[in-house]
Amino acid sequence: MTQKVGVIGAGQMGHGVAHVSAGHGYEVTLVDIDQDALDQALELVRTGLERQAVKHGEDPASVDAAMARITTSTNYSSLADCDLVIESATENEELKRKIFVELAEHLKPEAWIGTNTSSISITRLATASDRPEKFIGLHFMNPVPAMKLVEVIRGLQTSEDTYTQCCEFAEILGKTVASAEDFPAFIVNRILLPMINEAVYTLYEGVGSVTGIDTSLKLGANHPLGPLELADFIGLDTCLAIMQVLYNDLSDSKYRPCPLLVKYVEAGWLGRKTGRGFYDYSTDTPVPTR
Numbered sequence: 001m002t003q004k005v006g007v008i009g010a011g012q013m014g015h016g017v018a019h020v021s022a023g024h025g026y027e028v029t030l031v032d033i034d035q036d037a038l039d040q041a042l043e044l045v046r047t048g049l050e051r052q053a054v055k056h057g058e059d060p061a062s063v064d065a066a067m068a069r070i071t072t073s074t075n076y077s078s079l080a081d082c083d084l085v086i087e088s089a090t091e092n093e094e095l096k097r098k099i100f101v102e103l104a105e106h107l108k109p110e111a112w113i114g115t116n117t118s119s120i121s122i123t124r125l126a127t128a129s130d131r132p133e134k135f136i137g138l139h140f141m142n143p144v145p146a147m148k149l150v151e152v153i154r155g156l157q158t159s160e161d162t163y164t165q166c167c168e169f170a171e172i173l174g175k176t177v178a179s180a181e182d183f184p185a186f187i188v189n190r191i192l193l194p195m196i197n198e199a200v201y202t203l204y205e206g207v208g209s210v211t212g213i214d215t216s217l218k219l220g221a222n223h224p225l226g227p228l229e230l231a232d233f234i235g236l237d238t239c240l241a242i243m244q245v246l247y248n249d250l251s252d253s254k255y256r257p258c259p260l261l262v263k264y265v266e267a268g269w270l271g272r273k274t275g276r277g278f279y280d281y282s283t284d285t286p287v288p289t290r
């Protein structure tokens with residue numbers, strides 16, 4: 001039974017997982033390599049919890065109580081008493097494997113490890129851990145407090161008990177579980193990312209402008225965000241990493257990442273998180289860049 005949750009990576013997903021876990025009564029330890037990322041994550045969690053408290057007419061003291069359940073650290077040894085650790089670091093297989101190897105000496109033997117990877121093989125990642133049967137994909141959606149779905153992905157080695165316990169955890173957070181088989185990018189991103197990549201091709205080929213493409217999908221297909229706005233929101237580095245996994249692991253040229261997406265990532269234009277992507281976020285209203 002999960003009581004204490006560890007979260008690795010204090011970026012947009014990590015802070016969201018910390019938010020919903022602390023908001024549902026779990027003790028949370030949030031770990032990142034960068035103290036500034038941890039400080040910023042705490043501010044974002046507080047803002048999110050305050051926004052929800054106002055919206056739902058909750059006692060403001062509930063925000064302080066949830067915040068008091070979160071501790072931060074730059075050291076994996078702080079995860080020693082966690083029952084479940086959710087890895088939410090950058091979408092890079094080598095980096096994630098290194099984290100799982102390092103975790104072995106710090107976690108208690110019965111702890112589960114969930115990875116929030118958007119695309120990488122759970123079966124392959126599990127081999128870097130000392131407990132492949134206790135290793136699972138727990139794919140939250142962004143923004144975590146708002147999105148109802150968690151994809152749960154079993155690797156070949158994942159035990160039934162791990163699956164049951166982790167589904168139960170997601171449900172306690174108020175999420176609906178969708179089980180996906182361990183294929184590249186699972187369900188949501190197998191469908192969503194090729195659409196985003198195609199939107200970037202549509203821009204690259206001059207079929208439409210940034211505004212034209214986003215307005216078309218919002219008003220023409222009732223999407224809440226246009227595909228380029230959504231790409232900026234996800235992070236263009238993450239979008240490219242997912243397309244590369246689809247392209248390489250399925251060996252199918254239809255998943256070729258758009259060269260314009262590659263160029264934006266090379267330029268460090270990663271979307272909202274760096275202040276520029278398909279939009280420029282330096283002013284209050286995002287300005288299309290093409």
Ligand SMILES: CC(=O)CC(=O)SCCNC(=O)CCNC(=O)[C@H](O)C(C)(C)COP(=O)(O)OP(=O)(O)OC[C@H]1O[C@@H](n2cnc3c(N)ncnc32)[C@H](O)[C@@H]1OP(=O)(O)O
Nearest residue numbers: 048051052055118140141142143145146188189224225234
């Ligand atoms: C890449 C991957 O691996 C997988 C992915 O995640 S792909 C990305 C999937 N995400 C999407 O497609 C999101 C698209 N965006 C949307 O649907 C909408 O913009 C949205 C639902 C996120 C917000 O819409 P909105 O009109 O602002 O909704 P609003 O009524 O203000 O907020 C709804 C809830 O979300 C929360 N919320 C909204 N924006 C938030 C944010 N940026 N961060 C945290 N919480 C947020 C609000 O606090 C509110 O919570 P409660 O219901 O508990 O009160």
Ligand SMILES: NC(=O)C1=CN([C@@H]2O[C@H](COP(=O)(O)OP(=O)(O)OC[C@H]3O[C@@H](n4cnc5c(N)ncnc54)[C@H](OP(=O)(O)O)[C@@H]3O)[C@@H](O)[C@H]2O)C=CC1
Nearest residue numbers: 009011012013032033034037088089090091117118142234
């Ligand atoms: N963005 C999205 O919409 C979604 C993303 N995901 C997945 O969630 C994961 C995180 O993505 P996201 O939050 O967007 O990424 P971000 O870039 O916002 O955050 C990643 C965080 O991980 C930190 N980090 C890097 N290496 C380590 C390490 N060794 N130990 C601890 N922390 C580390 C980074 O620090 P630094 O910046 O210093 O490198 C950064 O703070 C990825 O696997 C992604 O695919 C899943 C669903 C949706």
